[in-house]
Amino acid sequence: MMNKQSVPKADAYWERAGEVGYASAMYGSADVERHVRRRLWDIAIGMADQIGVPRDGRVLDYGCGDGAFANEALAPIYHAVEGYDKAAAAIERAKAEAAGPHLTFKAADLITLDYDGLSYDGAFLIGILHHIKAATPAVVRSLARATDKMVVLEPNGDNLVRKALEFTPTYRNAGEDSFRTRELNGIFESAGWQIVVQRRLNIFSNFTPVSIYRLLVPLETRIEASRFWNGLCTVNMFGVTRR
Secondary structure (H helix, E strand, O other), rough: OHHHHHHHHHHHHHHHHHOOHHHHHOOEEEEEHHHHHHHHHHHHHHHHHOOOOOOOOEEEEEOOOOHHHHHHHOOOOEEEEEEEEEOHHHHHHHOOOOOOOEEEEEEEEOOOOOOOOOOOOEEEEEEOOHHHHHHHHHHHHOOOOOOOOEEEEEEOOHHHHHHHOOOOOHHOOOOOOOOOOHHHHHHHHOOOOOEEEEEEEEOOOOOHHHHHHHHHHHHHHHHOOOOHHHHHEEEEEEEEOOO
């Protein structure tokens, strides 16, 4: 068994986040948290519809964290939801808050997960790949054995403010190292996935003050729609299918 000193810093961060809940650990404001997460979750499900994930199907929440996305957003829509995450504390919270018997949560090392016998109508990868960056090419190849459709949300590594934040202690402790958009596109294509839909979204970092959030929220969709200004957006979202 690992002792406390041998646990990698990022793993320790996510175990603590699982104990208190990711919303509390990751956001400075409940208003910002509710807006960002609920909006992006709804867009992710809409993107799943676009690429043909059936609403009565069985889906994977890969890197499910404390289960909030699965329990609040996926549970009302899909017939079966299965979530995996490395953080045992997060999985315990997910199980405790499970929205029904059609949700299953398991603790597993996402890098070495055995896909034999796993089959899903679609998979959601919400902010997980940059935490297993070196293993991402192998992971997305392996996921092709379990599903032919994925919705992937990742931080926009082309955003200079985002990259600067990754040097701060909080982001470093969480193991944040976002992908450049072109880099992630290339990984998908090399692993046999094709990008069907791609969007750049969200203008708020996790620790945006409420005063700034309230000032800018009316402008968010305009910024996202602008080819010039959407470089300010913090998130890339992809709907990909197996070639």
